[in-house]
Amino acid sequence: MTLRLDAVGKEFTPGRPVLADLDLTVAAGEFVCVVGASGSGKSTLLSLVAGLTRPTTGRVLLDGAEVTGPGPERGLVFQTDTLYPWRSVARNVAFGLEALGVPRGERDARVARLLSEVGLTGKAAALPGMLSGGQRQRVAIARALACSPRVLLLDEPFGALDVQTKEDMQVFVRQVWRDEPTTVIMVTHDVEEAVFLGGRVLVLSCDPGRIAKDLTVDLPAERTLELKRSAAFAGLRAEVEDLVRAEHRAHQARV
Numbered sequence: 001m002t003l004r005l006d007a008v009g010k011e012f013t014p015g016r017p018v019l020a021d022l023d024l025t026v027a028a029g030e031f032v033c034v035v036g037a038s039g040s041g042k043s044t045l046l047s048l049v050a051g052l053t054r055p056t057t058g059r060v061l062l063d064g065a066e067v068t069g070p071g072p073e074r075g076l077v078f079q080t081d082t083l084y085p086w087r088s089v090a091r092n093v094a095f096g097l098e099a100l101g102v103p104r105g106e107r108d109a110r111v112a113r114l115l116s117e118v119g120l121t122g123k124a125a126a127l128p129g130m131l132s133g134g135q136r137q138r139v140a141i142a143r144a145l146a147c148s149p150r151v152l153l154l155d156e157p158f159g160a161l162d163v164q165t166k167e168d169m170q171v172f173v174r175q176v177w178r179d180e181p182t183t184v185i186m187v188t189h190d191v192e193e194a195v196f197l198g199g200r201v202l203v204l205s206c207d208p209g210r211i212a213k214d215l216t217v218d219l220p221a222e223r224t225l226e227l228k229r230s231a232a233f234a235g236l237r238a239e240v241e242d243l244v245r246a247e248h249r250a251h252q253a254r255v
């Protein structure tokens with residue numbers, strides 16, 4: 001599924017654009033990470049693709065069709081825990097399938113497969129409150145994958161996790177992306193995470209947000225944690241950090 005943003009601008013307050021004149025094409029199967037200073041409009045960009053908010057100017061297109069609202073072909077995972085606390089893990093994952101009216105047998109099979117994929121088969125009957133933060137985020141990812149989204153939108157999904165759990169989740173999400181035929185767009189504050197996961201990293205400028213840099217991550221497709229210790233990785237990471245810092249400073253100088 002090809003995603004295209006065509007001269008997209010977004011203002012929440014008239015005359016104060018958060019995003020301006022943003023053009024972007026993401027091909028099917030890409031893994032794109034979006035970084036930028038706080039307030040640069042990363043989450044707004046994701047909300048526009050999710051159809052949770054509409055652009056003030058320009059258009060968001062999925063395979064040429066304009067996005068006018070949310071849809072099952074786009075799965076969303078946020079930083080904060082958005083699981084339904086009263087539903088079991090399995091029933092959380094089943095939620096979208098129930099809403100789509102998928103028959104019970106098919107639904108149960110899909111949920112079982114996803115829980116196995118995210119390593120939580122044994123927790124199917126548990127309530128979210130009984131899980132760790134990393135486990136809850138895995139349930140959230142399984143839930144987002146349940147309707148076989150063509151595009152997976154991740155907004156700081158590991159921002160609240162400790163370093164070790166976060167690294168496990170990074171490896172996990174890369175595996176999910178390899179196993180499920182999906183395009184991933186992920187917003188993160190963490191430059192190391194962006195370079196580790198993305199095939200492409202977009203650096204947003206501030207006020208208004210535009211794409212300051214669209215960088216191809218020229219690293220092996222097989223991303224293991226050892227890669228983070230390589231010189232190539234360190235070089236890319238420093239390059240992106242410098243870009244984010246430069247954009248932040250340029251913004252500070254303007255205000």
Ligand SMILES: Nc1ncnc2c1ncn2[C@@H]1O[C@H](COP(=O)(O)OP(=O)(O)OP(=O)(O)O)[C@@H](O)[C@H]1O
Pocket residue numbers: 012013018036037038039040041042043044045189
């Ligand atoms: N619903 C809204 N109504 C009004 N202003 C909003 C709304 N959503 C976002 N904004 C404003 O848009 C700007 C960009 O916000 P956004 O959350 O997209 O940035 P971000 O880059 O994701 O920030 P952070 O890294 O801090 O999460 C901010 O100035 C924010 O206050």
